[in-house]
Amino acid sequence: MEVLRIICTVVMLLAAVALIAIVLFQSGKSAGLSGAIAGNSDSFMSKNKNRAWDARLASSTKWVAAVWLLSTFALSLL
Numbered sequence: 001m002e003v004l005r006i007i008c009t010v011v012m013l014l015a016a017v018a019l020i021a022i023v024l025f026q027s028g029k030s031a032g033l034s035g036a037i038a039g040n041s042d043s044f045m046s047k048n049k050n051r052a053w054d055a056r057l058a059s060s061t062k063w064v065a066a067v068w069l070l071s072t073f074a075l076s077l078l
Contacts, residue, residue, distance in 0.1 A: 001078065004078060005078045006076065008071050008074050008078065009075060011067070011071045012068060012072055012075060013070040015064055015065075015067045015068035015071060016068055018067055019061065019064045019068055022057055022060055022061050022064060023061060025057055026054060026057045026058070026061070027054060030073050041045045
């Protein structure tokens, strides 16, 4: 039982770190002033590449959050 608790804790910690990293990698919905200062590449290909990357990050955020929630529930039952 103690081994299962340790495994669940490790999974929860790894999911939490991954969730933090994934959220930090996502871009904001509007660039605002920082986009004007840093410069935006306005080509069609770069916009679609950024959208695909953001969609992949959004999808992985949902899956990692689900893993974190399930491991949290499992840990509370142990």
